[in-house]
Amino acid sequence: MPDACLVTGCAGFIGSHLSERLVRAGHDVTGTDCFVDYYPRPMKEANLAWLRPQPGFHFVEASLLDADLPALLEGKVWAFHQAAQAGVRASWGDDFRIYTDNNILATQRLLEAAKGSRELRKLVYASSSSVYGDAESYPTHEGMRPQPVSPYGVSKLAAEHLCYLYQRNFGVPAVSLRYFTVYGPRQRPDIAFRRFIEAMLAGRPITVYDDGEQTRDFTFIGDAVDANLLAAERGTAGEVYNIGGGSRITVNAVLHLLEELTGRPALVQREGRQKGDVRHTAADIGKAQRELGYNPRVGIREGLAREVEWLCHKTCEV
Numbered sequence: 139m140p141d142a143c144l145v146t147g148c149a150g151f152i153g154s155h156l157s158e159r160l161v162r163a164g165h166d167v168t169g170t171d172c173f174v175d176y177y178p179r180p181m182k183e184a185n186l187a188w189l190r191p192q193p194g195f196h197f198v199e200a201s202l203l204d205a206d207l208p209a210l211l212e213g214k215v216w217a218f219h220q221a222a223q224a225g226v227r228a229s230w231g232d233d234f235r236i237y238t239d240n241n242i243l244a245t246q247r248l249l250e251a252a253k254g255s256r257e258l259r260k261l262v263y264a265s266s267s268s269v270y271g272d273a274e275s276y277p278t279h280e281g282m283r284p285q286p287v288s289p290y291g292v293s294k295l296a297a298e299h300l301c302y303l304y305q306r307n308f309g310v311p312a313v314s315l316r317y318f319t320v321y322g323p324r325q326r327p328d329i330a331f332r333r334f335i336e337a338m339l340a341g342r343p344i345t346v347y348d349d350g351e352q353t354r355d356f357t358f359i360g361d362a363v364d365a366n367l368l369a370a371e372r373g374t375a376g377e378v379y380n381i382g383g384g385s386r387i388t389v390n391a392v393l394h395l396l397e398e399l400t401g402r403p404a405l406v407q408r409e410g411r412q413k414g415d416v417r418h419t420a421a422d423i424g425k426a427q428r429e430l431g432y433n434p435r436v437g438i439r440e441g442l443a444r445e446v447e448w449l450c451h452k453t454c455e456v
């Protein structure tokens with residue numbers, strides 16, 4: 139018998155892919171999204187294009203800040219909490235209130251509602267490698283001290299702590315996944331890979347912050363979805379897991395690879411390092427491998443080729 143699931147932030151990049159995987163697997167999925175204006179609503183509506191007509195998908199447009207969360211969780215076996223206000227560089231100043239509301243308070247409301255659920259077997263929270271900041275060493279394991287260097291990272295870490303304390307005090311079966319730079323088709327328009335590819339296809343200059351020798355551990359979207367399903371099935375409540383892709387590479391190397399894949403030059407304009415950006419990330423995924431059976435399957439060349447193909451198709455449609 140299919141399980142009933144809740145996916146918050148279902149119109150977003152990861153949320154829409156996760157919802158599709160669940161529906162295709164025969165699960166009954168209720169998806170929520172409030173279409174925050176961080177990027178245009180039509181892009182998110184496009185993410186829902188396949189899902190909306192599916193009989194196994196039910197969409198509720200609502201904010202977690204005022205939605206009837208006990209009703210949304212009723213009968214749900216799995217809850218995947220993907221909803222959040224994104225963006226490291228936008229999280230400074232007065233806008234931090236948006237992050238405290240959508241990342242911390244919204245998570246607390248969902249956990250509070252989950253206290254009363256008898257059916258819920260797992261709540262999987264989408265955290266971020268941003269909680270590590272400039273980590274003590276690389277690859278970084280979950281036991282290292284989190285020290286975020288952006289308000290966004292602070293908000294994601296605070297929500298992680300809420301997941302732990304609700305598990306510890308009320309038995310809410312919450313698990314946190316620290317994503318390391320997820321990419322692929324439907325990637326948000328502000329993320330580097332998509333910006334790079336779109337600029338190269340259009341012959342526009344590309345802005346690269348810092349010297350380009352900073353590294354990231356990149357995780358393909360399909361692998362991130364796998365991690366969510368594995369965490370729901372096998373994750374230990376109260377635990378945190380790194381979810382990386384095993385593809386640590388410099389930004390400059392990414393640009394060279396994209397030149398090969400697109401057949402277009404990268405017209406690079408360099409600017410200074412941005413506040414809140416970390417120099418390196420690298421995930422130690424040993425814990426996720428041992429406890430979840432997680433193993434990333436898509437390498438950086440294959441993953442970038444898929445994103446280039448998707449964006450080329452979108453360009454042709456336009």
